Amino acid sequence: MADDIQKTVKEYILKEFLPGEDPEELTETTPLITGGILDSIATLKLVAFIEERYALTLAAHEADVEYLDTIADITHLILSKKP
Amino acid sequence: MDVSRAGKSAIPKRVGVALQGGIEVREFLIIIVQLSLLMLVLRQFQIENSAFIRLALLTFAGFVVHAVLPMPYRLPFFLVLSLAGIGLVLGVTNGLWLVGIGLILIGLCHLPLASAVRTVLLLLLGGLLVVLRVDWLHAPWSQAVWPILGSMFMFRLIAYYYDLRHDNAPVSVWRTLSYFFLLPNVCFPLFPVVDYKTFRRNYYNTNAYGIYQVGVEWMVRGVIHLLLYRFVYYYLTLSPSEVTNPGDLVRYLVSTFLLYLRVSGQFHLIVGMLHLFGFHLPETHHRYYLATSFTDFWRRINIYWKDFMLKVFYYPAYFQLRRWGPTPALIVSTFFVFAVTWFLHAYQWFWLRGTFLLSWPDVLFWTILACLVVLNALHEAKHGRERTLSKASWTWRSATTLTMKTLGTFSVICLLWSFWACESLSTWWALWRSAGEWLTADARLGLPLLIAAVVIGGTTRDATGGGGGSPQKCGQRTVSWVRSPASTMVLLVLLVLLGIERVHMRLGTTVGTVIQSLRSGKLNRLDRAMLDRGYYENLLRVDRFNSQLSELYMKKPAKWLDQCLDTVGVMRFTTGFAQTEFIPSVAVPTYYGMFSINRWGMRDQDYEQYPAPNTYRIALLGASAVMGWGVADGQTFEALLESRLNREWAGKSYEKYEILNFALPNFQPPQQLVMFEKALTFKPQAVFYVAAGYEMSRAQRYLIEVVQKGITIPYAPLRVIMQKAGIEAQTEETEAHRRLRPFQGEILAWIYQHIVEECRARGIRPVWAFVPQVRKGVWEEETPEVLQIAKTAGFITVNLADVFKNQDLTLIRLAEWDEHPNTRGHQLIADQLYAALQAKQDIIFSPPVTAEKKPIHR
Numbered sequence: 001m002a003d004d005i006q007k008t009v010k011e012y013i014l015k016e017f018l019p020g021e022d023p024e025e026l027t028e029t030t031p032l033i034t035g036g037i038l039d040s041i042a043t044l045k046l047v048a049f050i051e052e053r054y055a056l057t058l059a060a061h062e063a064d065v066e067y068l069d070t071i072a073d074i075t076h077l078i079l080s081k082k083p
Numbered sequence: 084m085d086v087s088r089a090g091k092s093a094i095p096k097r098v099g100v101a102l103q104g105g106i107e108v109r110e111f112l113i114i115i116v117q118l119s120l121l122m123l124v125l126r127q128f129q130i131e132n133s134a135f136i137r138l139a140l141l142t143f144a145g146f147v148v149h150a151v152l153p154m155p156y157r158l159p160f161f162l163v164l165s166l167a168g169i170g171l172v173l174g175v176t177n178g179l180w181l182v183g184i185g186l187i188l189i190g191l192c193h194l195p196l197a198s199a200v201r202t203v204l205l206l207l208l209g210g211l212l213v214v215l216r217v218d219w220l221h222a223p224w225s226q227a228v229w230p231i232l233g234s235m236f237m238f239r240l241i242a243y244y245y246d247l248r249h250d251n252a253p254v255s256v257w258r259t260l261s262y263f264f265l266l267p268n269v270c271f272p273l274f275p276v277v278d279y280k281t282f283r284r285n286y287y288n289t290n291a292y293g294i295y296q297v298g299v300e301w302m303v304r305g306v307i308h309l310l311l312y313r314f315v316y317y318y319l320t321l322s323p324s325e326v327t328n329p330g331d332l333v334r335y336l337v338s339t340f341l342l343y344l345r346v347s348g349q350f351h352l353i354v355g356m357l358h359l360f361g362f363h364l365p366e367t368h369h370r371y372y373l374a375t376s377f378t379d380f381w382r383r384i385n386i387y388w389k390d391f392m393l394k395v396f397y398y399p400a401y402f403q404l405r406r407w408g409p410t411p412a413l414i415v416s417t418f419f420v421f422a423v424t425w426f427l428h429a430y431q432w433f434w435l436r437g438t439f440l441l442s443w444p445d446v447l448f449w450t451i452l453a454c455l456v457v458l459n460a461l462h463e464a465k466h467g468r469e470r471t472l473s474k475a476s477w478t479w480r481s482a483t484t485l486t487m488k489t490l491g492t493f494s495v496i497c498l499l500w501s502f503w504a505c506e507s508l509s510t511w512w513a514l515w516r517s518a519g520e521w522l523t524a525d526a527r528l529g530l531p532l533l534i535a536a537v538v539i540g541g542t543t544r545d546a547t548g549g550g551g552g553s554p555q556k557c558g559q560r561t562v563s564w565v566r567s568p569a570s571t572m573v574l575l576v577l578l579v580l581l582g583i584e585r586v587h588m589r590l591g592t593t594v595g596t597v598i599q600s601l602r603s604g605k606l607n608r609l610d611r612a613m614l615d616r617g618y619y620e621n622l623l624r625v626d627r628f629n630s631q632l633s634e635l636y637m638k639k640p641a642k643w644l645d646q647c648l649d650t651v652g653v654m655r656f657t658t659g660f661a662q663t664e665f666i667p668s669v670a671v672p673t674y675y676g677m678f679s680i681n682r683w684g685m686r687d688q689d690y691e692q693y694p695a696p697n698t699y700r701i702a703l704l705g706a707s708a709v710m711g712w713g714v715a716d717g718q719t720f721e722a723l724l725e726s727r728l729n730r731e732w733a734g735k736s737y738e739k740y741e742i743l744n745f746a747l748p749n750f751q752p753p754q755q756l757v758m759f760e761k762a763l764t765f766k767p768q769a770v771f772y773v774a775a776g777y778e779m780s781r782a783q784r785y786l787i788e789v790v791q792k793g794i795t796i797p798y799a800p801l802r803v804i805m806q807k808a809g810i811e812a813q814t815e816e817t818e819a820h821r822r823l824r825p826f827q828g829e830i831l832a833w834i835y836q837h838i839v840e841e842c843r844a845r846g847i848r849p850v851w852a853f854v855p856q857v858r859k860g861v862w863e864e865e866t867p868e869v870l871q872i873a874k875t876a877g878f879i880t881v882n883l884a885d886v887f888k889n890q891d892l893t894l895i896r897l898a899e900w901d902e903h904p905n906t907r908g909h910q911l912i913a914d915q916l917y918a919a920l921q922a923k924q925d926i927i928f929s930p931p932v933t934a935e936k937k938p939i940h941r
Binding site for chain 2: 022061063
């Protein structure tokens with residue numbers, strides 16, 4: 001399940017924010033927020049995607065580096081919030 | 084020298100449970116060598132102030148111990164070092180107060196009570212601190228504590244409290260205390276808003292040597308920013324009234340914005356220092372001058388502030404409002420963040436300066452910037468922006484577009500910044516009204532400049548790599564133990580060599596003089612003039628936080644001498660040209676001793692109106708320093724000189740010597756004419772006109788002031804000059820200064836000539852003496868030109884410009900924010916003036932030629 005989530009999130013990020021980028025460049029540990037890929041607008045788009053795709057509700061403090069900086073972090077967050 | 088914004092290395096962020104922190108001997112020595120060179124540079128160039136130099140020494144020495152300590156002891160050691168730094172800079176008593184108040188604030192956050200209750204308690208304590216800050220209740224600690232207390236807690240407490248409510252990580256006393264009492268903070272009232280979670284999470288999160296090396300590089304970058312700032316501050320800044328052509332306008336706009344280098348320089352120093360203790364914090368600024376849009380600018384400049392706003396205000400607001408739809412939520416949340424930024428700017432000002440800043444330029448600046456960021460954000464939300472994980476491809480088209488965007492953004496930001504920094508809306512508007520006259524004529528210069536900018540910008544952008552928001556291969560930086568320190572050491576050695584006088588003077592007089600001037604921090608000519616005005620005027624717009632003058636004002640006690648003189652009732656307004664005078668026969672105690680006015684309205688002992696036979700009487704004209712600002716009766720150089728003359732000369736050529744002190748505070752050259760006429764009624768044998776700095780500028784300023792107030796200038800030649808310059812009551816002030824500046828010399832020349840002619844007509848010796856304020860850089864204060872005017876007018880001149888040479892200025896001035904001489908300074912002036920009079924005794928004290936008395940000609 002974690003692999004599915006990682007794959008889905010990765011595809012979304014590549015499609016939405018890194019069109020035309022080599023998928024091999026984006027790994028599960030690539031820093032997204034601290035690396036400048038995701039600014040505030042992109043982060044909120046990602047939050048909206050996660051909430052819609054996985055029927056979750058994120059809190060404001062979860063739109064943060066600690067939870068969304070890498071695909072691994074995002075996967076961990078989704079898994080922690082799923083029942 | 085690329086630095087990842089998070090500073091993360093390729094090593095995963097957590098390696099098991101144990102933290103890293105070890106360093107090899109070779110790596111340790113490399114860091115030590117760089118820090119030693121850096122310490123030399125800090126001392127040679129007197130970066131910041133002496134307190135910071137001492138703190139830097141403590142920091143670097145502390146690093147040596149800290150780096151070899153076992154990990155569990157490092158955070159406690161850092162805390163102890165930070166507390167030692169507080170004691171070193173503020174003193175033990177103030178330090179204890181600061182730490183005590185801080186512990187109470189931190190303690191309230193951790194009380195075992197409901198969050199709402201803790202919030203209320205914090206607000207109540209905050210309210211009490213507000214009451215103490217505005218002096219409604221007297222605080223038992225020194226004023227010096229407030230800016231640092233504010234700096235440590237005003238924002239970090241908000242960030243910390245927010246994280247306490249949302250963070251599950253265990254609390255560590257050492258970490259919490261270290262977070263608030265951060266070592267460099269005691270020297271920097273303006274401090275980056277370090278995020279608590281980042282502070283916790285990034286502690287030794289990669290190899291120690293990498294963290295230390297980044298820290299050293301950032302400190303070096305900070306020093307370079309600060310030196311560049313000094314160059315801009317000393318040599319490029321203009322006042323609005325000095326802008327007379329397109330070149331001046333560009334210089335004014337760009338230099339005003341570039342003064343921000345001081346903030347970015349300080350922040351790099353601060354965060355670099357923290358790296359030395361394992362705090363692997365991100366960049367505070369990321370090439371903000373290369374922003375390609377307003378959102379990009381917002382993301383690059385003061386990144387810690389942006390992150391603080393995002394976390395505590397923007398995201399919570401957006402999440403509350405998103406049910407309205409993403410676009411309305413984005414718009415309202417963005418405006419909300421800028422409104423909060425404006426408010427917190429004023430809130431910060433309150434803690435640092437003790438007053439709440441509310442000015443229309445401030446409000447308009449943030450409003451306009453908010454509108455621009457919202458428009459950009461809406462565009463980005465709809466169309467996205469370019470991002471890449473690899474290096475961006477370069478074409479002439481992409482370079483041109485990027486450069487145009489960068490230039491456009493930079494230009495608008497400079498424009499907005501100039502507006503924010505201007506004294507008033509009318510001043511800024513007057514600047515552009517004049518600009519309209521020349522922009523059309525010189526617009527043809529724009530195209531070649533633009534083409535050059537595209538070429539240079541395109542190639543430079545390629546060299547630096549990446550466009551706005553396009554990151555480098557982040558998270559992949561590993562520190563090469565050869566390349567990074569080597570280039571840093573070369574740079575440091577270069578700076579050390581340039582700091583040596585024998586070396587930089589070999590580069591030519593001009594370059595050598597410039598480098599020599601960069602070796603100390605002092606006020607530039609504009610801020611010095613503002614400081615002088617600030618003794619007498621309540622200057623509310625000393626609010627550019629990057630201004631060295633505003634830092635001085637932070638230290639100035641609320642009730643300084645200016646307020647004292649206003650409140651003790653020694654001065655009154657008059658309806659005449661001089662506008663103010665002393666109230667006769669008044670004696671009041673002040674902080675610096677007795678302040679007495681005799682029956683004639685002079686700050687002096689009593690005299691008869693006419694001198695006794697065989698008495699040599701000198702009438703002394705001057706301003707605040709001559710009057711004896713900040714010293715008690717009898718301690719002025721005038722009183723000391725008079726005593727000495729009577730002790731050593733009385734009974735020889737003359738039985739007695741008298742010096743009548745007609746000086747008043749804030750009296751400008753035109754006002755001296757009024758006191759000169761009064762002095763003549765006391766039948767002096769000599770008139771001593773004591774000039775301070777900025778004689779021409781101050782004369783100009785005063786004449787504009789009286790015209791604007793509708794006060795008649797009683798001297799026809801001065802009225803003619805004002806008419807020639809086209810100065811009327813309704814002329815806007817900046818424009819009036821611009822028109823009158825070419826006549827400055829003529830104004831002062833007439834004033835001096837008039838005094839000399841009237842003296843000669845009465846057989847009175849006219850003597851002109853220059854007594855500087857207690858500061859360096861006399862050459863900047865119009866003195867050479869004014870001295871020439873005095874000589875041409877016919878004065879006997881006495882130049883005491885070197886009276887404070889080779890003296891420790893901190894021991895002879897009243898305070899850092901008040902450059903009037905103290906009692907020791909007055910003694911030095913009296914001694915040197917005595918020596919000068921002795922040298923010119925034959926000229927000044929020879930028996931006067933009896934002259935026909937004539938009425939004063941105006």
